[in-house]
Amino acid sequence: EAQVTQNPRYLITVTGKKLTVTCSQNMNHEYMSWYRQDPGLGLRQIYYSMNVEVTDKGDVPEGYKVSRKEKRNFPLILESPSPNQTSLYFCASRDRDSYGYTFGSGTRLTVV
Amino acid sequence: EDKVVQSPLSLVVHEGDTVTLNCSYEVTNFRSLLWYKQEKKAPTFLFMLTSSGIEKKSGRLSSILDKKELFSILNITATQTGDSAVYLCAVESYNFNKFYFGSGTKLNVKP
Numbered sequence: 758e759a760q761v762t763q764n765p766r767y768l769i770t771v772t773g774k775k776l777t778v779t780c781s782q783n784m785n786h787e788y789m790s791w792y793r794q795d796p797g798l799g800l801r802q803i804y805y806s807m808n809v810e811v812t813d814k815g816d817v818p819e820g821y822k823v824s825r826k827e828k829r830n831f832p833l834i835l836e837s838p839s840p841n842q843t844s845l846y847f848c849a850s851r852d853r854d855s856y857g858y859t860f861g862s863g864t865r866l867t868v869v
Numbered sequence: 870e871d872k873v874v875q876s877p878l879s880l881v882v883h884e885g886d887t888v889t890l891n892c893s894y895e896v897t898n899f900r901s902l903l904w905y906k907q908e909k910k911a912p913t914f915l916f917m918l919t920s921s922g923i924e925k926k927s928g929r930l931s932s933i934l935d936k937k938e939l940f941s942i943l944n945i946t947a948t949q950t951g952d953s954a955v956y957l958c959a960v961e962s963y964n965f966n967k968f969y970f971g972s973g974t975k976l977n978v979k980p
Contacts, residue, residue, distance in 0.1 A: 797878075799957065799972035800912075814969060815967070836964075856919075856961070857903045858968070860911035 759784045763848050763861035770838055770868055778833045780848030780865050787853045789831040790815070791823065794843040794863075800847065806831055807853075838868040871896045873960050875971035883979050886948050890974045892958030902934055902941050905957040907973070912957055915943070916930040948978045 761782045770776055782789065790805040792815075802815030806825040820842055831850075835842060839843040845865050849858035878891045882888055894902070901919045905912035916925045918934035918941060925932050929948075934941045945952055955973040962969070 792970075797972055799873075800970040802968065805967070819913075856901045856917045857914050857959075859914075863912050 759859070761848055761850050761859055761861035763864050764845075765864060766862060767865050768867070770866070772839055772868055773837050776835050776838060776866075778835075778846060778848075778866070780831045780861060781827065781829050781834065782831075782848075782850040782859070784850060784852070784859070785828065786850035787828070788858075789825065789848065790858065791831070791833050792822070792847045792849065793817065793842075794847065795844050803833070803846075834859075836866045838866075838869050842866065845869050871960075871962065871967075873958055873969045873971040875956075875958050875974050877974060878972065879975040880980065881977045882948055884949055886978075887946045888948060888970065888976065890943040890945075890956050890976070891940060892942070892947045892971055893909055894958075894960045894969070895939060896960045896962050898939075898963040898971055899936065900916075900961040901961045902959070903959045904941075904943050905959065907955045907957055908953075910927050915956075922955075925930075925939070950978050950980055952976060 764779045791803040792800040794800045801817045803821050804823040806812040848861040849857045876891045887921045903917050904915040916932045921936040934942045950971045955975050959968050970972040
């Protein structure tokens with residue numbers, strides 16, 4: 758089944774403890790992206806990648822890192838999480854010439 | 870600044886009603902406009918629009934784009950409780966293929 762898989766689905770952590778949210782897609786898509794969703798603010802792009810080793814900042818990149826060493830994987834790294842990063846996170850992927858993203862199931866992160 | 874604005878923010882209707890959701894945008898180098906439905910988890914794709922005036926239809930849902938006035942509407946006729954969700958509008962730009970999402974319209978359909 759074609760899908761975007763994120764892990765974990767839920768995570769509660771403490772301020773300052775480094776964490777990684779994994780994202781993997783099995784559709785051979787070139788484009789991948791991370792979004793966060795907060796009430797009243799819709800989805801905001803954190804980082805995106807147009808291919809292996811090609812990444813760029815989205816609208817809200819502060820406090821996050823990404824890497825794209827393989828086409829299928831696009832992990833999101835929070836080096837020192839803070840409470841304002843409590844949010845619902847979505848990874849998404851798409852083919853270069855197609856329209857619209859396919860989204861993962863989301864990761865609900867709480868930083869206390 | 871590129872932006873997408875949806876209205877209303879929330880809407881409560883009864884089963885059988887018809888609703889119209891609005892999406893206006895100001896996005897440089899427009900490529901496409903997409904509608905998504907989001908229930909408790911990931912957004913799922915509804916429609917993609919690139920040309921003005923051509924209605925896209927899927928069952929009771931339909932959507933149309935006006936590229937001159939920079940807006941789109943999503944219509945849902947004969948609403949059902951299963952239509953209750955947040956409806957998201959997103960606009961893609963040719964500039965680095967960026968997507969801009971609106972904040973969504975929360976639709977609640979009561980029995």
